[in-house]
Amino acid sequence: LYLDAFNQRVMQKAFDDADVSFYPLFDAGVHVFVGENHPLAGRDIIRPEELTVWPRYSFEQGTANSFYYSEEPLSYVEHSRNIRISDRGTLSNLLTSYNGYTLSTGVLSSEMHTGIVSIPLDTDERMTVGYIMHNERKPSELLDRYIEELHRIIGESEGVTAR
Template sequence: MTLQQLRYLIAIANHGSISGAAHSLYVSQSSLSVAVRDIERETGVTIFERSNRGITLTNDGIELLGYARQVVEQADLMAQRYAGPGHGGAQRLAITSQHYAFVVEAFLELAEEYEGDGYNFSLRETRTSEVIEDVRDFRSDLGVLYLSTFNESVIGHALEDANLSFNLLFTAQPHVFISENHPLAQRSLVTIDDLTDYPRYSFEQGSNNSFFYAEEPLAELPHEKRIAVSDRGTLSNLLAHHNGYTISTGVLSSEMYTGIASVPLQTTERMRVGYIVHNERQLSELAERYIEKLSLFVEGYQLAAAAL
C-alpha cells in the first residue's frame, strides 16, 4: 500500500463518505473505491461497512485507521524535517504533558534562549493516555506525568506495553490547592475529612476517565461535588474565586501565587513526577537541555516552598 492510499483512507473516514472525500481531495470516487479495495485485498480485512445511510468503520477498520494515521503523521513530520536546502539545520522539540505549570515555564524559557538557526517547538498539555500515546508513536520526544502507589500498576503496564521508561524528576507530598480566602487556607495541614463538603476540581480524561488515569492523586476517594475541566486557566480561576479544591504536587507556579494557597494534605500517598521516553529513541541535545531546564524549575519551586 502507498502513502497516497492511506491518505485516501483517512479522508474517507473523516468525511464519512467516499463522495465527500472525493470532493475535498479533487479526485474521482472510483479512484478512492479502488484504493480502499486494494488495501482491503492486501490486508485481508474489511475496512468499511456499506449501507443506505453511508459507510462506517468496522472494528478492523478502526484499528487499521489508527496505524494509517501514525504512518502518515510520521511521513509528514519527516517531510517537514527534511523540507529542502536551508531546513536541515532546524531542530525539533515536542513535549506532551499532564497539566503542570512548571512544564510550560521550562518550555518557554528554553524557547526564549534558543539561538539556533531554525527550530520547530511544540508543547501539548493533555490527558494522561495521550501523553503515553504521543511518546509511544514518536509524536513527542518526551512526556511528563506522575506515578503513585495507587496508579503505578496500571500506568506502569501501559508504559511497558508502549516500550517507554519513566525517569523521576521529584517526589512530592500531595497538597491541596484552594483559594487564599478558603476556610481551610490558614491550616498547616488538612485531612480528607476536612474536604468532604467542598467541590473537587479535576482534569477530564475523556474515554479513559478512570481513577488510575486521573492527574490528581486520591481520585478514588468518593466526592459528591465534582467539576472537570480541560485547561489550567479554568482551574486557576475556579480555585481563586470559589471554595473548591484540587490535589496536586504543591508546586505553585507564578500564575498561581496570587489568590491561591497550597496546604499539605495528610496522607501517606506520594506523587512521583517524572518524564517518559521511548526506549528505542535517543534523546536529542535539545531534549536533554529541556530536561535540565525542567529540573532547575522544579528545584527552584521546591526551595521557594521550603522557605515559606
C-alpha cells in the same frame, strides 16, 4: 506524569505496552490547592475527611480513560461533588472565585501563584513526577538542556525531593 501507590502498576503496564520508560524528576507529598479566601486557606495541614464537604475540581479525562489515568492524586477520595474542567485557566478561576479544591504536588505554576495557596494533605501518599520517552529514541541536545533546566528548577522548589 506521576506515579503513586494507586496507579503505579497500571501505569507501568501502559508504559511497557507502549515501549516507553518513565524517568522520575521529583517526589512530593499530596497538597490541597484552594483560593486564598477559602475557609481552609490558613491551615498548616488538612485532613482528607475535611475535604468531603467541598467540591473537587478535576481535569476531564474523556470517556475512555480510567481513573488510574487521572491528573490528580487520590481520585478515589470521597468528596461532595466533582466539577470537571478542561484547562488550567478555568481551574485557576474556579479556585480563586469559589470554595472548591484540587489535589496536586504542591508546586504552583506561574499562572497559579496569585490568589491560590498550597497546603499539605495529612496523608502518607507520595507522588513521583516524571516524564516518559520511547525506548528507541535518544534525547536531542535541546531536550537534554530542557531536562537539565527542569532539574535546576526542581532543586529550587520547596517541598519536593529531586530524583
